Amino acid sequence: xxxxxxxxxxxxxxxxxxxxxxxxxxxxxxxxxxxxxxxxxxxxxxxxxxxxxxxxxxxxxxxxxxxxxxxxxxxxxxxxxxxxxxxxxxxxxxxxxxxxxxxxxxxxxxxxxxxxxxxxxxxxxxxxxxxxxxxxxxxxxxxxxxxxxxxxxxxxxxxxxxxxxxxxxxxxxxxxxxxxxxxxxxxxxxxxxxxxxxxxxxxxxxxxxxxxxxxxxxxxxxxxxxxxxxxxxxxxxxxxxxxxxxxxxxxxxxxxxxxxxxxxxxxxxxxxxxxxxxxxxxxxxxxxxxxxxxxxxxxxxxxxxxxxxxxxxxxxxxxxxxxxxxxxxxxxxxxxxxxxxxxxxxxxxxxxxxxxxxxxxxxxxxxxxxxxxxxxxxxxxxxxxxx
Numbered sequence: 087x088x089x090x091x092x093x094x095x096x097x098x099x100x101x102x103x104x105x106x107x108x109x110x111x112x113x114x115x116x117x118x119x120x121x122x123x124x125x126x127x128x129x130x131x132x133x134x135x136x137x138x139x140x141x142x143x144x145x146x147x148x149x150x151x152x153x154x155x156x157x158x159x160x161x162x163x164x165x166x167x168x169x170x171x172x173x174x175x176x177x178x179x180x181x182x183x184x185x186x187x188x189x190x191x192x193x194x195x196x197x198x199x200x201x202x203x204x205x206x207x208x209x210x211x212x213x214x215x216x217x218x219x220x221x222x223x224x225x226x227x228x229x230x231x232x233x234x235x236x237x238x239x240x241x242x243x244x245x246x247x248x249x250x251x252x253x254x255x256x257x258x259x260x261x262x263x264x265x266x267x268x269x270x271x272x273x274x275x276x277x278x279x280x281x282x283x284x285x286x287x288x289x290x291x292x293x294x295x296x297x298x299x300x301x302x303x304x305x306x307x308x309x310x311x312x313x314x315x316x317x318x319x320x321x322x323x324x325x326x327x328x329x330x331x332x333x334x335x336x337x338x339x340x341x342x343x344x345x346x347x348x349x350x351x352x353x354x355x356x357x358x359x360x361x362x363x364x365x366x367x368x369x370x371x372x373x374x375x376x377x378x379x380x381x382x383x384x385x386x387x388x389x390x391x392x393x394x395x396x397x398x399x400x401x402x403x404x405x406x407x408x409x410x411x412x413x414x415x416x417x418x419x420x421x422x423x424x425x426x427x428x429x430x431x432x433x434x435x436x437x438x439x440x441x442x443x444x445x446x447x448x449x450x451x452x453x454x455x456x457x458x459x460x461x462x463x464x465x466x467x468x469x470x471x472x473x
Contacts, residue, residue, distance in 0.1 A: 320357050
């Protein structure tokens with residue numbers, strides 16, 4: 087595309103001088119000159135054609151002078167439109183005012199066309215840079231919009247209606263929360279009915295952050311739900327999903343997973359832990375028990391691994407609290423970690439009114455600890471209580 091230059095001057099011979107001097111660039115399609123004879127005529131042309139790049143304007147003109155035209159151009163708020171002002175050599179007061187009002191550069195009469203050529207080339211460099219930044223800004227805004235939609239979609243695929251199983255509301259309480267460190271996250275939670283007596287629940291943490299982790303998160307969540315809802319044991323579910331995730335993994339991505347099946351009648355929990363943080367059981371009397379650390383590796387890292395499973399029983403009033411390492415590894419402004427001991431103390435001292443209250447207490451305590459520090463990882467919690 088040629089550089090469009092609008093020359094504004096009431097001296098008609100300037101048109102001939104410019105077209106003659108820049109004839110080669112005009113013939114090559116590098117420059118495209120247009121001419122106006124006062125500021126009002128130039129303003130009319132600018133309003134009709136909004137793709138001018140450079141305005142070469144005399145300051146002293148009839149009807150609308152160059153300074154008034156410069157003011158109108160500034161109101162257009164187009165940083166890629168550059169103004170080069172022209173005036174008599176001794177007219178430094180007006181030239182200085184033009185520069186203070188945002189003119190890119192100036193030239194004095196009689197115009198040194200060689201010097202003007204250098205000034206135009208310099209303006210073109212600035213224009214090219216600004217247009218590149220504007221294009222990048224538009225692309226970033228588009229990406230930002232896409233990420234906002236992706237964030238809404240990601241939140242939408244996670245259960246958000248509590249209690250999720252109204253028919254069992256007298257038997258169990260469940261609540262969960264996922265707060266991403268970026269627009270989209272790699273953590274997820276889920277729970278689903280398997281049959282009348284069994285409910286599957288899962289919490290997981292994908293390696294990395296941002297869009298790649300979010301995509302791997304969606305794949306992992308779909309695989310675990312689709313497999314678990316068939317009623318297979320937790321070990322079978324994670325073993326099967328692991329082999330599929332290894333095939334889908336890019337850049338050695340993996341996911342830590344705690345998947346359990348809860349019996350709503352007996353309180354028994356059968357679970358497999360693929361390298362995830364061991365959950366806590368908050369007893370009805372306020373005491374705390376931590377489940378054993380998993381000896382199984384993470385999912386999606388190596389195929390043909392058989393994952394183990396274990397069982398425990400929630401007594402009436404007991405709450406199972408699951409979390410991702412975004413909780414315990416949250417840091418304050420001095421890079422001190424929140425840590426497991428702080429989480430344990432909070433769980434012991436928090437009233438056990440309900441799962442949502444317990445989750446809200448943990449989130450509030452983490453926020454109070456981190457203060458103004460930037461969130462470094464996704465924070466996800468899931469609580470299940472036997473009533």
